[in-house]
Amino acid sequence: MSAAPLALVVDDSDDQAELLRRYLERAGCRVVTASTAEQALETLDDIRPDLAVVDLVLPGISGRELAAALRETHPECALVITSVLDSSRYPEADAVLPKPFTGAQVATVVERIARA
Template sequence: MTDDDTTVRPTEPGAGTRVLVVDDEPDERALLATHLRRAGCEVLEAPSAEAALADERQLDVDVAFVDLRLPGMGGWELVEELHRLRPGLPVVVTSVLDAHDYPDVEATLPKPFVGESVRAALEQALPDRAR
């Protein structure tokens, strides 16, 4: 698949997957969303924890990618609230900080984002969908 190709192949790791991306940095949010779309995902974006929680449709997802450093309600608070509202929802935390030892998340994704690390985090969060 080329960079310009928007056709989703059923063998893409994210085919049929709805993903919520929460990041207050517009460029980073857009970059992550682009990588996820290239992996076949349908992506919903939110610039804050509050925005993510304000729209019920944002919670109807298969996995959430959450930046740890959010203004207002922080990333960990959002992870806890997502788990309260959607028990069992897989969460991937994104951060420039090392987050590999944190509990209650399926994967971590270090910034800056690269395509292969995004796909690996997606596959780690949703192992039943990995191809």
Template sequence: MAATVLVVEDEREIRELLRRYLERAGYGVLTTGSGAEALRLLSEHRIDLTLLDLGLPDVDGDEVLRAAREHGRTPLVVLTARSTVEDRIHGLRLGADDYVTKPFSPTEVVLRVGAVLQRVGRAAAEAAAIASYGGGRLRIDEGRHEALLDGSSLELTPTEWGLLTTLASAPGRVFSRYELVNRVRGYEFAGYERTIDSHVKNLRHKLGAAGPELVETVLGVGYRLGWAHDA
């Protein structure tokens, strides 16, 4: 799905120029020359990035920028005639992701929009790759092969790591010993099924006081992760 860009610019010619270039680049575009209307659009539509002129006639652009940031909304690229270093620093401190001064090349603006969206997308993907459980007490970053409990890194063997990540893949679901062998080792190994208990014991030891409630035993069946995945 194409990203949607909101252009907030009171000069109609600039607004339409940016709309044409952005649409040509494949973006969906909403436009307005009003700060109040911009706030309404941000609340009612899925906006992926806002191009914001700070010199608006009805609401100060700083106020729009601040309000958008306070509500955790979209990344922002500021468009402004204010070109001093102090003005740029001020906009960035308010939460702007990039800053373009007038006059500007619309092609450059489109490139900056793409760069910000890529950067934000990468950050979101990295954040999504870090799974959190028990209100943030347990965090598993599979990309970095790292697990942290209460902020402290866990030094796990490959088998212990495999056990923890398998259980964490479906919190509350009971995994049999046989299933854990196949998930962790990737093959059947005669006699290995019962040794899972030893690895679970070692894993619990490394989890400290949280071990028994984090890795729960279901008698006669197997094991499950006792903490829920954080939303």
């Protein structure tokens, strides 16, 4: 991963997306946000993120479906799942961030992915 990894945040809550942006930027990432899976898929035509933080509960295409699409089209992208749902219901991912999460938890996930 480069010195400034590119993170894609997909969350339909503006507050959560902004919080993740701030935490990821503090952890040394450049950040692009999308509020729907459809918007994220369009964005993926133009960028190659090092990691994607995907909320499972999204309008339209679900976060679970987006995660599967990311695995297929961008296998090099580390997948981080975030949700208020029980973490036992999360799809396979490189890391999880159950809501609510802290800045320290986000930083730990970024560090672990950077070492992988």
